[in-house]
Amino acid sequence: MQPSLALQDDQEHLPSLLATDAKELSYQLQQHQAKIFPPLSQKTIRTFSPAEAAAFIGIGEGYLRQVAADGHGPDPLANGRRLYSATDMDRIRRVLDERNGTPKYVPARRPGEKLQIVSVMNFKGGSGKTTTAAHLAQFMALRGYRVLAVDLDPQASLSALFGHQPEFDVGEGETIYGAIRYEEPRPIADIVRATYTPNLHLIPGNLELMEFEHETPKAMASGTAETMFFARIGEVLTEIESLYDVVVIDCPPQLGFLTMSALCAATSVLITVHPQMLDVMSMSQFLTMTSELMSVVEKAGGRTSYDWMRYLVTRFEPNDGPQSQMTGFMRAIFGNRMLHNAMVKSTAVADAGVTKQTLYEVERSQFTRGTYDRALESLNLVNGEIEAHIRSTWGRK
Incomplete structure (x- = not known):
């Protein structure tokens, strides 16, 4: 016997409740955005010592x-x-x-060096995935590389960090979904946006990205798709390949069609992990599912070989004994597949995020000097290590 679906007097209608809360939250976020950055203001990157x-x-x-x-x-x-x-x-x-008389300090790709596409992934929230992707993209741009950041996460936190509020600044067809959708796709060049950081461009995200997860099964069932879902991101990136040296993709926090397409487009993969038992247990399941899905994709013709794959410990607290033990546990298992440096947990990174800024944007004077310096040193060591992997792939020192 089916239970009654009638709403009782002491019950709340969840769809209506969520819709009301979403509307109010969106309005308050818009007010907060206007307060931090007035309508006519533009985000800028600070000057450096x-x-x-x-x-x-x-x-x-x-x-x-x-x-x-x-x-x-x-x-x-x-x-x-x-x-x-x-x-x-x-x-x-x-x-x-x-x-x-030689190209040493301008680091742009040289003949024979392929575009590097780094997919940053994990399907557990709080792993530092977006923070890692944002700081990596900006670091590489400040180092002089031509960088494209792609926000594949429908939550679009990467877009917000780079000054594009998903609810207000990103319209229909203005995410990468506009270029990879099955009907009337747009040229990807029409979707790319400049940012306030020289050398750094962005393809923003918003909830529209979920359409790819819904439309792909229909396209597969009908047989109307000219290109399989896993090849679509890589295919559109080839249209603008000559314009960039590095692409950083912030993957969604689940193993869906978008993530599979990002993995097949990638030349390298960075998996973020928070060194606590529940997070590591979750990652174990994540790795198993990813392996199984990628095996299926490989049989269908998808690319599954990479220049490098590394695990990055994020939100690491060096004085936390259990975290240090868990990090050592993972190093014993993964060996050199773990980055040597870890992303240290810092109030400086969290505080910068409140005003939608990265640590490369905020002024040092806003923080206790030691706190800021430790956080920035950690970021630079991690990003420098990733840069070294990219340069090694190109055959450079």
Whole structure:
């Protein structure tokens, strides 16, 4: 006997309740956005100290001062100090390469070097996936690479971090779904957006991405799809391949058709994991399911071989004994498939996220110096290690 579906007096209608809460939350978020960034304002990337700029360019601070004194840097401030924008750093790279007569400091791909597509994934929330993807994309852009960030997560946190609020700034067909949908796809070049960080472009996300999960079974059943679902992201990225050196994909937190397509498009995979028992147990199931699904995709012709695959420990607290033990446990199992460096948990990263900023955007003066410096050092070590893997794939040191 079926239970009665009639709403009792002491019960709440969940669809109506959720719709009301969603509407109010969306309105309040819009008000918060307007308060932080007034309607006509534009997000900007901050300027960098000589030490920071020298590190991004890849030269000594003394040499940078000499280059700037020769007229190739920004004008000094009233106190005689120079601060460097991302554009300044790009200009100095070009000047140095012109002096040397060889492409050393401008890191763009050279003939024979293939586009690097890094898919960042895990299907458990709180693993630091989006934080990792955002900081990696921005770091690579500040290092001078031409970077495309792709937000495949319907929650679109990556888009929000880069200044594109999914509810208000991203319209129909303006996510990658617009380019990979089965009916009337758009050219992917029409969807790519510039960001306030030079060298960094974005394909934003929003809830529209879920349509791919719904439409793919229909297309497979009807046999109308010209390209299998797992090949669609890789196929559209080839249209703009020559414009970029690195693509960073923030995958959705589930093993659906979008994630499978991102994995088949990728040249490398980064799996984030929080070093606690429940998270590691969850990852065990995640790895099993991914392996089984990828085996099916491989039999259908999908690409399943990568230049490298690494695990990244995120939100790591060095003084937490159980976390250190769990990290050691994973290192014993995975060996060199784990990145040597871990992403340290920091209030600086969390506080920056409140104003939808990355750690490369916020001013150091907003935080306790030690807190900021430790967080930034951790980010730079992780991102530098990933950059080294990319350069190694190209045959560079």
